[in-house]
Amino acid sequence: MRKGIYILPNLFTTGSLFAGFYSMVATTNGDFRTAAIWILVSSIFDGLDGKVARLTGTASKFGVEYDSLADLVAFGVTPGLLMYSWALKPFGRLGWVAAFLFVACAALRLARFNVQVATVESKRFVGLPTPAAASMVSSTVLLFYHFGWPSSFKKLAILILIYFVAFLMVSNFRYYSFKDPELIKRQPFVFLVLAVLLLTIIAAQPVIMLFVVFLCYVFSGPVAYVMTWPRRRRLEKAVHKGHEAVSQGERHE
Template sequence: MRKGIYILPNLFTAGSLFAGFYCMVSSLNGDYRTAALWILASSIFDGLDGKVARLTGTASKFGVEFDSLADLVSFGAAPGLLMYAWALKPFGRLGWLAAFLFVACAALRLARFNVQVETVESKRFVGLPTPAAASMVSATVLIFYHMGWPVAVGRLAILVLIYFLALLMVSNVRYYSFKDPSLIKKQPFAFLVLAVILLIIIAAEPVIMLFTIFICYILSGPIGFVMTWPRRRRLERALRKGREGVLSGGGRGTGTGGR
C-alpha cells in the first residue's frame, strides 16, 4: 500500500460499485426498470476491470479484494433489494428470506472463488457466477416491462427463480467462463457470419435476446451436469477401484516384508 495502487483498473471497479449502489437507489425510488439497467452496466464495468488489469499488467491483491467487495454490493445486495422491492414484498417473510438467501449465496460464491482461484481450471466456473445471476435478475425485470406483463402474474415464478439462482451460485455445477485463449485465435469464416447474424438479432429485440441468452447460460450448467453424470460416475468408480487395488497391494507387500 505504501507504494500506491493502480488507478485505471480500480476506477472500473469503482464504476461497477457505483452502478450497483445506484441500482439500490432506483429500487428504493420505485424505478425498477432503471435499477435493472444499472445492474447490466455494473456487469460491463466488472468485465472490463479484470481485462484492463491483465492487459496493462496492473493486477494486484488490493484490486482483487476491492473487486470482490464491489461484486457483493453490485451482484448480491443490489439485485436482492431490487427483487424484494419489485416482486417479493407481498410474500412477507418468505420474500425477504429469498432476497437474503440470494445475497448470502453471492457472498459465499465470491469467498469460495477467491479461495479456489489458483486450483480450479480457468475455463470453467464452479457454481453460477454472481454477475450472471444478477444479470438474470435484471433481464427478468426488463422482460416484464418490455412485454407489458403485470408483476403479479409471475410473482411465484420469480420467487422460485430467486431460490434457484441462489442455490446454483453455491452449487458444484460448472459453467463455461469464456476465458479460453482459443476464442481469440483464428476461427473459421462461418463463425464471423454467425456472430454478425447474432448481433443483428440482438439489435432487433435486445430485451428478449438478453433474457434468452442469460436463461440459456444459466440452464447450461444443470443440463451439462445431468448429461455428464454417467461419465463422472464411471470415472469415480474407476478411481475408487484403483485406490482399493493400490491399498490391497501395499498391504500384501507389507505383510510379506514382515514375515
C-alpha cells in the same frame, strides 16, 4: 500498498460499483426498469476490469479484493433490494427473507471464489457467477415490463427464480468463464458470421434476446453436469478399482 495501486482496472471496478449503487437509488425511487438496466451496466464494467487487468499486466491482490466487495454490492445487495421492492414486498417477512437468501448466497459464492482462485481451472467457474445471477434477475424484470405480464405471475416467477439462482451460485456446477486465451486468437470465419448474426438478433429484440442468453447460461451448468455424468462415473469406477488393486498388492506384500 506503499508502492501504490493500479488505477485503470480499479476505475472499471469503481464504475461497476457506481452502477450498482445507482440501481439501488432507482429502486428506492420506484423506477424498477432503470434499476434493472443499471445492473446490466454494472456487469459490463465488471467484465471489463478483469480483462483490462490481464491485458495490461496490472492484476493485483488489492484489485481482487476490491472487485469482490464491489460485486457483493452490485450483484448481491442491489438485485436483492430490486427483487424485494419490485415483487416480494407483499409477502412480508417471507419476501425479505427470500431476498436475503440471494444476498447471502452471493456473499458465499464470492468468498468461495477468493479461496479457490488459485486452485480451480481458470476456464471454468464453480457455481453460477454473481454477475450472471444478477443479470438474470434484471433481464427478468425487463422482460415483464416488455410484455406487461400481471403482477400475480410476477410474484410467483421471481420467488421461484430467487431460490433457483441462489442454489446455483453455491452449487458445484461448472460454468464457462470466457477467460480462455484461445478466444482472442484466430478463429474460423464461420465464428465471425455467427457472432454478427447473434448481435443482429440481440439488436432487433434486445430485451427478449438478453433474457434468452442469460437463461441459457444459467442452465448451461446443470445441463453440462448431466451430460458429463456417465463419463465421471466411469472415471470414478476406474479410480476406485485402481485403489483396490493397490490395497490388494499391499496386503500380499
